[in-house]
Amino acid sequence: MIVIINYGLGNLGSIQNMLKKIGVRSVITSDIATIKEASKLILPGVGSFDAGMKNLKELNLINTLRIKILEEKTPVLGICLGMQLMCQKSDEGTEPGLGWFNAELVRFNQAEGLKVPHMNWADTRSLPSSKIFNNMFEDPRFYYVHSYHIKDTPADSTLYGKYNGFEFVSGLERDNMAGVQFHPEKSHRYGMKLLQNFIENF
Amino acid sequence: MSSFRVIPVLLYKRSGLYKSVKFKDNIYIGDPINAVKIFNDKEVDELIFLDIDAYNNPAGPDLDIIKEIASECFMPVCYGGGISSMDQIRTILQLGIEKVSLNRAAVLQPSLVAEASREFGASTIVISMDVKKSFWGKYEVYIENGKKNSKLEAIEFAKKMEDLGAGELLVNSIEKDGTMTGYDLDIISKLASQITIPVVACGGAGNLTDLREAVKTAGASAVAAGSMFVFHGKHKAVLINYPTSADLKKLFL
Numbered sequence: 001m002i003v004i005i006n007y008g009l010g011n012l013g014s015i016q017n018m019l020k021k022i023g024v025r026s027v028i029t030s031d032i033a034t035i036k037e038a039s040k041l042i043l044p045g046v047g048s049f050d051a052g053m054k055n056l057k058e059l060n061l062i063n064t065l066r067i068k069i070l071e072e073k074t075p076v077l078g079i080c081l082g083m084q085l086m087c088q089k090s091d092e093g094t095e096p097g098l099g100w101f102n103a104e105l106v107r108f109n110q111a112e113g114l115k116v117p118h119m120n121w122a123d124t125r126s127l128p129s130s131k132i133f134n135n136m137f138e139d140p141r142f143y144y145v146h147s148y149h150i151k152d153t154p155a156d157s158t159l160y161g162k163y164n165g166f167e168f169v170s171g172l173e174r175d176n177m178a179g180v181q182f183h184p185e186k187s188h189r190y191g192m193k194l195l196q197n198f199i200e201n202f
Numbered sequence: 203m204s205s206f207r208v209i210p211v212l213l214y215k216r217s218g219l220y221k222s223v224k225f226k227d228n229i230y231i232g233d234p235i236n237a238v239k240i241f242n243d244k245e246v247d248e249l250i251f252l253d254i255d256a257y258n259n260p261a262g263p264d265l266d267i268i269k270e271i272a273s274e275c276f277m278p279v280c281y282g283g284g285i286s287s288m289d290q291i292r293t294i295l296q297l298g299i300e301k302v303s304l305n306r307a308a309v310l311q312p313s314l315v316a317e318a319s320r321e322f323g324a325s326t327i328v329i330s331m332d333v334k335k336s337f338w339g340k341y342e343v344y345i346e347n348g349k350k351n352s353k354l355e356a357i358e359f360a361k362k363m364e365d366l367g368a369g370e371l372l373v374n375s376i377e378k379d380g381t382m383t384g385y386d387l388d389i390i391s392k393l394a395s396q397i398t399i400p401v402v403a404c405g406g407a408g409n410l411t412d413l414r415e416a417v418k419t420a421g422a423s424a425v426a427a428g429s430m431f432v433f434h435g436k437h438k439a440v441l442i443n444y445p446t447s448a449d450l451k452k453l454f455l
Contacts, residue, residue: 011295011296011298011299011300012296013272013296013297013298014272014300016298017272017273017276020273046323046326047323115423117324117325117369119400120205120206120207121207121247139447141447143277143278145300145325164205185276186276186277186278186300187276188242188276188277189245189276191276192276
């Protein structure tokens, strides 16, 4: 079963709606027993970095997820804040992240004329090594809502988004893990293809 | 993709879709779910769905229709109409809607704007401002589908909403609504130059040039339109339409 982790932040219904559209059943839960049984995990989320980490802690999910992802190698897809939490840390907060990706988050530089939050569709390109973009449609575009983005180009970077000419890493992939800054569940057929790739290629 | 969002607005009332002129003379457009499905197939940037009668309903927003829309839309959707509590917002977001728009509540209970912004994030909270120029040339904010003048001055109101944590302003000109004669660029540019959150222009769009002007001349961050995306030709035959992504890219170059 595909499990969408509910830790109190974000629009989970729309992810389930899109999975249903591509014929995939999923459950939305914070129940540890159900999460332990999951064949694949989706870590969504909208909100602040510290609130996200605190909620995961309060639900006693951090260790369960670590074993599931890093030891059992269960496939996981982080979306938006979910992807950010998979990194080491963020300028937005003081809590350490889950640290599965060696990456950190910085705020968009308003001095460069970038309004914050970045809330728009953006052209998104991929490296050939990306599994999550396998056979993606031409000119892929995704819907983004975020104030922080991945700093520099860490190892495991596979996707890049563009905001008014400023390019930033918007996707990370390594082994059983993928994280994307944008919202595939709100990005038409591009998002559907991405979710399908996660289901089939991870 | 274009760097400015282009957003169809659908007006809903008691199980049907309507399109107004100056907030009156509602013309029946058709079944809401059918229209939403077509817009989804046309891969619109975003959709705004406003229940223009919900404020009259003591039961609040029609959750059944909201749920149906959310399950048909694979793009961001903003719902507005009859929202007056945190619980309603929470429920609507859980159904798979990204943003809620507050109009009457923003005027009558501004603390809800602050509370909702804190809990759900600023980018989730849209303030829908229906504005009309008074005899004295002052733009005033109207509520209850344009029926009631709050007497609040538009720019002051917008600044207050921004301070309270609103993420976006949907500025709808009552006088321009449904006329397809172009946006009210005056109020859009005044707001866009004095407010830092995105201003979404609404009311009056008739063609692509109007969309371009709202962005390039008046400084809107996004453009919304009703008639332009539901009518076709001079006799206003109902036909759901939306520019191609390639056309929009060219338009905003």
